[in-house]
Amino acid sequence: MGQIEWAMWANEQALASGLILITGGIVATAGRFVQWYFGAYSIAAGVFICLLEYPRGKRRKGSTMERCGQKYMTAVVKLFGPLTRNYYIRAVLHLLLSVPAGFLLATILGTVCLVIASAIYLLAAIRGEQWTPIEQKPKERPQVGGTIKQPPTNPPPRPPAEVRKKPSEGEEAGAAAGGPQINPIPVTDEVV
Amino acid sequence: ETGPREAPHFHMTMGNWLVNHWLLVLILVVWLGLNVFLFIYTFLTYEMSDKYYYTREILGTALAFARASALCLNCNSMLILIPVCRNLLSFLRGTCSFCSHTLRKPLDHNLTFHKLVAYMICIFTAIHIIAHLFNFEHYSRSQQAMDGSLASVLSTLSHPEKAGNSWLNPIQSPNTTVMYVAFTSIAGLTGVLITTVLILMVTSAMEFIRRNYFELFWYTHHLFIIYIICLGLHGLGGIVRAQTEESMSENHPHNCSESYQKWGTHESKCKHPHFEGHPPASWKWILAPIALYIFERILRFYRSKQKVVITKVVMHPSKVLELQMRKRGFSMEVGQYIFVNCPSISLLEWHPFTLTSAPEEDFFSIHVRAAGDWTENFIRAFEQQHSPMPRIEVDGPFGTVSEDVFQYEVAVLVGAGIGVTPFASILKSIWYKFQRADHKLKTQKIYFYWICRETGAFAWFNHLLNSLEQEMEELGKVGFLNYRLFLTGWDSNIAGHAAFNFDKATDILTGLKQKTFFGRPMWDNEFSAVATAHPKSVVGVFLCGPQTLAKSLRKCCHRYSSLDPRKVQFYFNKENF
Numbered sequence: 001m002g003q004i005e006w007a008m009w010a011n012e013q014a015l016a017s018g019l020i021l022i023t024g025g026i027v028a029t030a031g032r033f034v035q036w037y038f039g040a041y042s043i044a045a046g047v048f049i050c051l052l053e054y055p056r057g058k059r060r061k062g063s064t065m066e067r068c069g070q071k072y073m074t075a076v077v078k079l080f081g082p083l084t085r086n087y088y089i090r091a092v093l094h095l096l097l098s099v100p101a102g103f104l105l106a107t108i109l110g111t112v113c114l115v116i117a118s119a120i121y122l123l124a125a126i127r128g129e130q131w132t133p134i135e136q137k138p139k140e141r142p143q144v145g146g147t148i149k150q151p152p153t154n155p156p157p158r159p160p161a162e163v164r165k166k167p168s169e170g171e172e173a174g175a176a177a178g179g180p181q182i183n184p185i186p187v188t189d190e191v192v
Numbered sequence: 193e194t195g196p197r198e199a200p201h202f203h204m205t206m207g208n209w210l211v212n213h214w215l216l217v218l219i220l221v222v223w224l225g226l227n228v229f230l231f232i233y234t235f236l237t238y239e240m241s242d243k244y245y246y247t248r249e250i251l252g253t254a255l256a257f258a259r260a261s262a263l264c265l266n267c268n269s270m271l272i273l274i275p276v277c278r279n280l281l282s283f284l285r286g287t288c289s290f291c292s293h294t295l296r297k298p299l300d301h302n303l304t305f306h307k308l309v310a311y312m313i314c315i316f317t318a319i320h321i322i323a324h325l326f327n328f329e330h331y332s333r334s335q336q337a338m339d340g341s342l343a344s345v346l347s348t349l350s351h352p353e354k355a356g357n358s359w360l361n362p363i364q365s366p367n368t369t370v371m372y373v374a375f376t377s378i379a380g381l382t383g384v385l386i387t388t389v390l391i392l393m394v395t396s397a398m399e400f401i402r403r404n405y406f407e408l409f410w411y412t413h414h415l416f417i418i419y420i421i422c423l424g425l426h427g428l429g430g431i432v433r434a435q436t437e438e439s440m441s442e443n444h445p446h447n448c449s450e451s452y453q454k455w456g457t458h459e460s461k462c463k464h465p466h467f468e469g470h471p472p473a474s475w476k477w478i479l480a481p482i483a484l485y486i487f488e489r490i491l492r493f494y495r496s497k498q499k500v501v502i503t504k505v506v507m508h509p510s511k512v513l514e515l516q517m518r519k520r521g522f523s524m525e526v527g528q529y530i531f532v533n534c535p536s537i538s539l540l541e542w543h544p545f546t547l548t549s550a551p552e553e554d555f556f557s558i559h560v561r562a563a564g565d566w567t568e569n570f571i572r573a574f575e576q577q578h579s580p581m582p583r584i585e586v587d588g589p590f591g592t593v594s595e596d597v598f599q600y601e602v603a604v605l606v607g608a609g610i611g612v613t614p615f616a617s618i619l620k621s622i623w624y625k626f627q628r629a630d631h632k633l634k635t636q637k638i639y640f641y642w643i644c645r646e647t648g649a650f651a652w653f654n655h656l657l658n659s660l661e662q663e664m665e666e667l668g669k670v671g672f673l674n675y676r677l678f679l680t681g682w683d684s685n686i687a688g689h690a691a692f693n694f695d696k697a698t699d700i701l702t703g704l705k706q707k708t709f710f711g712r713p714m715w716d717n718e719f720s721a722v723a724t725a726h727p728k729s730v731v732g733v734f735l736c737g738p739q740t741l742a743k744s745l746r747k748c749c750h751r752y753s754s755l756d757p758r759k760v761q762f763y764f765n766k767e768n769f
Binding site: 016034105116 | 325329392394404405408
């Protein structure tokens with residue numbers, strides 16, 4: 001089982017725990033159970049966990065199936081840098097989040113599942129796994145005539161190419177700097 | 193003037209699908225109907241029946257929900273073990289002749305059924321737990337209520353009657369919390385354990401995990417043993433209580449419920465009611481499937497102990513290992529798969545591989561690609577050429593049938609990526625049948641489309657196409673097999689190279705006579721070409737590949753099938769190899 005990325009399973013487990021916390025929390029709050037405020041906490045914790053865990057991390061090898069619409073949450077989760085990248089932090093976070101929900105029977109299932117997810121994240125962290133965001137690959141649209149080199153901007157007579165200031169690749173044709181023509185090498189008119 | 197895409201044509205093809213899949217639909221409908229029926233029947237029993245009158249007084253409708261979902265859970269837990277008894281199912285397929293053709297399709301969708309039943313179990317588990325949470329809460333409240341209501345009177349019933357064990361409310365004192373009861377009762381403990389185990393099984397069985405980390409799924413799924421044990425024990429303790437028959441004669445709810453304050457006094461005829469719990473019922477549902485499954489595992493073990501003789505080992509480019517084997521009593525059909533176990537690598541793991549040999553050959557073969565821990569170790573074990581070859585065990589063959597592929601005059605075969613593997617078996621078999629002039633083979637023409645990113649790991653398949661091409665030339669049957677290879681992972685280098693070598697007779701990438709195409713096939717063009725070439729034929733389209741491709745092909749089949757049933761008809765078959 002050497003190549004298993006535990007974090008992937010921990011992610012599924014944590015997402016499931018989030019949903020269970022939300023459900024248990026709604027039941028406890030709606031039914032006004034004893035100590036229902038733990039249920040309200042559970043809903044909030046569950047929503048937070050679902051949002052945090054929704055964007056799937058990138059696999060180390062091979063392609064990763066993104067969850068539908070995850071790129072928005074990926075952007076947010078990415079912002080927290082090492083806090084969300086590091087799985088030790090996630091393991092501890094989930095462990096702490098699960099504690100208050102353990103006081104209520106309606107949400108204790110969520111606690112148990114979250115603790116298990118936390119343990120799997122701990123295992124993942126020990127094995128050096130990290131959360132890497134799945135980046136959108138920039139769409140390589142073949143531009144019509146994009147391979148045609150930049151047409152010359154200097155009128156003749158033109159100094160040799162090495163001396164000419166090269167415009168950057170892919171720049172729009174119209175973006176060439178305006179202004180008076182300055183020849184980099186003094187040009188003498190040889191017409192006699 | 194209605195065209196092929198409009199309503200009448202749609203009905204006709206819906207009808208076609210139904211004809212092919214009627215048994216599947218029937219099984220689904222019966223299963224759903226059974227669930228609905230059991231749920232409603234149990235719900236009404238607990239909601240209407242007199243012996244639960246007093247129980248309902250405390251619990252309300254949540255009682256009925258909990259019990260109805262419990263019964264459905266029992267039923268589905270019984271059903272879930274059956275689709276995974278693959279040896280039993282194979283046996284069923286093999287025996288009766290009615291079974292063999294009609295039952296084939298449903299039996300090959302056994303895993304789909306297993307998943308459906310699993311989803312149903314999850315849904316009913318959720319209903320069951322939520323209902324019982326309300327039940328516990330209501331019991332707790334009525335135990336603590338000081339308002340002298342019927343509910344609180346019923347809850348105090350334990351004290352004088354303790355000896356007779358005829359209490360109703362499992363929460364016996366106002367200081368007992370629901371948490372305490374949950375974790376000190378058998379039902380509560382097994383309940384938490386069974387649900388935790390169910391969740392673990394489901395999260396590790398998610399498609400993403402299953403496909404990429406198969407061993408994790410395989411091992412975690414064996415937690416089902418804990419599930420079964422807990423399910424059997426769950427009902428012990430009889431927390432759900434009904435009024436006894438005897439008690440009903442002394443205290444019938446219709447007569448006595450109003451006068452509850454006077455129970456047991458000499459003012460009223462009504463005595464205190466007595467209650468009893470049910471004996472556990474789950475074991476009755478799951479005993480037979482457990483026995484079947486145990487028998488199945490024993491059978492697998494026995495079959496796997498049959499000696500497998502490895503006759504040839506071939507290392508193909510890109511680390512693909514071909515194993516040719518023989519086993520006594522082994523007989524296969526095209527497109528089937530086997531499970532392979534290699535004790536020296538892992539005692540417990542069985543991995544599925546599609547058979548790449550044809551039934552006509554005197555051996556069976558698999559091509560193993562390095563796609564994970566186990567496969568890499570497996571390939572390495574054979575690469576090292578130690579004098580004793582590692583022993584392997586084989587279970588199977590199982591699975592799907594593409595026997596239909598021989599029934600069509602014209603066959604369009606599409607293999608995408610690794611989906612090309614079963615077609616090795618199919619193409620070889622077609623070729624053997626053709627050579628022997630097998631009358632079962634109705635195929636006159638094959639169009640084979642192979643779509644992959646790059647041919648590296650399938651160089652062996654390339655080889656196969658090459659040799660088929662040569663043999664057909666020798667027999668003078670050049671037009672029998674038309675194949676097109678589509679490379680979707682091309683870049684400008686490859687394309688440039690191909691353009692440069694346009695005039696050469698053989699393709700520079702594959703060495704085949706037919707040229708490689710780049711990018712994805714334009715199915716509209718392909719289908720209309722086939723329709724034009726075979727205006728009066730029935731064309732079978734077979735795909736082994738991703739769902740998106742299935743959608744496009746299905747659409748094209750609809751679009752290019754003629755309205756006139758005597759003209760060209762395309763039938764789409766998606767096989768889950």
